[in-house]
Amino acid sequence: MSRRLTLALALALLSLLPLSQPAAAQAVARDEEIVAGLSQSRVSITANFDGSEILIYGAVKRETPVPEGRLDVIITVEGPSSPVVVRRKDRVAGIWINHAAVMVDSAPSFYSVVTTRPLSEILSHTENLRQGITIDRVIRAVGIASEAEGSDAFVTALERVRGQEGRYRLMEGKVQLTDATLFRADVALPANLTEGGYKVRIFLLRDGRVVAQQERLIGVRKEGLERAVFNMAQDQPLIYGLLSLVLAAFAGWAASAVFRFIRA
């Protein structure tokens, strides 16, 4: 509650500053703007966490009459990125072993693209390059070509493997757009979520070009018991390890005692 209050206060103060004037003027100059909301801006990973569904909704705000051309919406949700190693198995002396490996500088742990219509019909190639909307534009693999032959195959494999794990998804036609004004989409976050900030980007498109965009953030964090166990394992590894042992030894003894009691 207090956070919302300070935010409102900050916004009020900001509007008083002369610095914000050019930005505001620019926004007004645009024909269409996005007003968007999320069903939740925080996801808590608790013991019974089994994935979560986020509703992303909003409307297109216009000061002028509706422009020509069909309006489309693309929504992307991007989890925290990290470097990854992609390995390929090869047959060496009759057995399959990890042979070639390449490192990808940065790949998101989760990436979901939701659109109103098939991407090829609504997004131009140049606009995709500029905004980085499809997953192959989000994975950063600079200098990968020097590491192994056919390195493109490794990046494709990364997309495929993570796609099968439900981490990378493309859902075409899943954004509902009503009267070229109201839109909504559901994005399912899987149970194997990584902690961190999930970036939500909403794009409005006309004739393959982005005419407006907005960004939101969803915070994903372990809470309660999950938080406590995780923190202890990180901060007090020795005590954590010994505690695990005590727990194990006690459980072993207790089971033995209980069974003796049952038999007696």
Next chain:
Amino acid sequence: MQLYLPIAEVSVDAFLLLGIGGVVGFLSGMFGVGGGFLITPLLFFIGVPPAVAVATGANQVVASSVSGVLAQIKRKAVDFRMGTVLLVGGMIGSGAGIWVFALMKRLGQVDLFVQLSYVLFLGLIGAMMLQESLRALLRAGKPGAVIRRGHTHNWVHGLPLKMKFRASGLYISVIPPLLVGALTGFLAAIMGVGGGFVMVPAMIYLLGMPTKVVVGTSLFQIIFVSAFTTVMHAVTSQTVDMMLALLLILGGVIGAQIGARVGVRLRAEQLRVLLSLLVLAVSLRIAADLLLRPDELYSVASGALP
């Protein structure tokens, strides 16, 4: 009931974990093996990251071994003296194993090394045990069969530094048990297992210990080796998942108690046939992974190349 594991960072069915723990605990109590060689591959299979599976498996082995040992102590089937000698050897072997493991890690082939060790040792020991125990079983079935002697005198009995192991009814040199302990400790560090599947046959065939005390003594030693492994993993890589361990343990300790009681009813030869078949099955399964063309040639791991 889905449960989110804080360290493994996956959501799994709590009852599935209880079941896995129970089955592995049952086998553990029955055969005197820690069950690490079973629980680790099973956890991989349900999607727990390998590093967490190995470390947490070790923690579960501690619990099932404690439970099993207590059941065996009541039957006076633990040779503490032998267990201690084996443990001394085990710690030396474990230290050497951790060093080799680090070396393989630097060379980037640790997965292959672990898999090959599994196939080689499980296959070899499984085949040897199966052959011997089947022969014993057939012999026992025949009327007027030759009664098997407790142990035979071979080169093992000619070594110096003899010691009396009353519970095992042995008077042998401490060198063979030390070597057996060192070998299992070495394998434990490399394969992330307690080493019971190596220890049990070695105690029977190499040291000539009576089967009755083998199970308890093996479990006694495994407690300490797996406890050491658990703490090492917790400190060096923070991969012990307490929540996962707790569920596996809960299933495991109950399974171990039941297993120990079923084990008493079975004949020693039957027990050994079953264990050898189990060991062979796991070995063949891992061998198949290495020999058959995998469906997905590529694998993805977070983190940078070393």
